[in-house]
Amino acid sequence: MATNQQDFGMKPPKTPEQLGIPYALVNDLVLRRILLEGKANVAGLSRSLALHAGLVDRIVQELREKKEIEVLGMEGRDYTLALTQLGQKHANDRMTQTRYAGAAPVSLEVYRAVVARQRLAVYVNREMLKNAFSDLVISNDLLDELGPALNANGAMFLYGPPGTGKTSIAERIVRISPDLVLVPRAVEVDGQIISVFDQTVHIPAEEQPEDLDPRWVVCNRPRVVVGGELTGSMLDLTYDRTSGVYLAPLQMKANNGVMIIDDFGRQVLTPDQLLNRWIVPLDRRIDYLSLSYGVSFEVPFDVKVVLSTNLDPSDLGDEAFFRRIQTKIFIGAITEDAFDWILARVAHAMGVGCNAESAEYLRMMCIREGGDLRPYLPADVCKLVKAVAQYEGTPPVLDQLNIDRVLGLYYTRGLGGPGGYGKAGSVPPMEELLSAPQASDAEPGPVSTF
Secondary structure, X not given: OOHHHOOOOOOOOOOHXXXXXXXXXXXXXXXXXXXXXXXXXXXXXXXXXXXXHHHHHHHHHHHHHOOOEEEEEEEOOEEEEEEOHHHHHHHHHHHOOOOOOOOOOEEHHHHHHHHHHOOOOOOOOHHHHHHHOOOOOOOHHHHXXXXXXXXXXXXXXXXXXXXXXXXXXXXXXXXXXOOEEEEEOEEEEOOEEEXXXXXXXXXXXXXXXXXXXXXXXXXXXXXXXXXOOOOXXXXXXXXXXXXXXXXXXXXXXXXXXXXXXXXXOOOOOOXXXXXXXXXXXXXXXXXXEEOOOOOEEEEEOOEEEEEEEOOOHHHOOOHHHHHOOOEXXXXXXXXXXXXXXXXXXXXXXXXXXXXXXXXXHHHHHHHHHHOOOOOOHHHHHHHHHHHHHHHHOOOOEOOHHHXXXXXXXHOOOOOOOOOOOOOOOOOOOHHHHHHOOOOOOOOOOOOOOO
């Protein structure tokens, strides 16, 4: 949706009263900004602090009357400003508390209201999911499990062997709501600044509305992905002693979007610890954070949490744990039809020669070696075929000789498949595979990850 078609109703404040944050904090931002730059002008301060130029001009005039700012001259139609000795003293005093001199924050009250207005209300049907996952191979049966899980409140739990597409599915969930949302650059709480906007998480719209309060950024709905590196501290405010600013936790950055915890169960933070931390947020859509000196406050928890794991669910939590995660979806191996479809697309894209006979042989060999069919196998095999062809100086062709050579490199001997879910000797011998019927009426599924 184009930004000029969506009215966000957030106009730039032109008076101190409209800012919604302590006026003294804004004065401090102006002083610190000029101190850092040495010299400044109203237009530059307006851009740096994300404030309306008329409001900045008013603040500058007030600080001039207090003998904290002086005018050095004119540059075009704008004043060139510098700090007086008194202004430098005050700015340096403020620097001992925080060095932040960026965009002015929004109030916590307004932030709560905006998040509530942008709530990720999910109502999907099969056709909507097909569009959202159009670049994946997913069966209707799996779509019919994902749909109700998305419509339901609370977290989703995706489990199954490695490489079956759990992460690919989770990462595309945000597509079901393609509208744009407002993300604050920073939020003010008890005179402290919490940095929220994160370029590694938030993707700004190409065009920002001209009449938008510049303290906000119009973005796609956020998608936060975290894996085994997740720790408890990442779910709480982090105080940056260098800048004197708090960094928002991951779930706050993910508000109005999706948060994916991949490789669930492999974190230092145990599943029980995570659930205990999020019992209230998952049930009530609110979270409680604390500043370093003990002040606690409430923030929205408007996040669709998706847990993804290839571990045995029975090893991750007890009955009480899974009762709080009401939707649990198994993502298993793909069908033969889906495997052939993926292989055809991958081979064509990578310039590898492939025909129906070689596709059938590869499929049977993968079942024999690994126990089942995974959507990542066609891409991995084609890459190795190209590597072999480059080494031999021959065209990359997926024939029986190359398949045997590549799979000899790919699979370990006597240790089962790369996913660890099958054991050597647990699949039929090649004679049985060759004699077994290969036609399949099943729909492709569940997913392609290339």
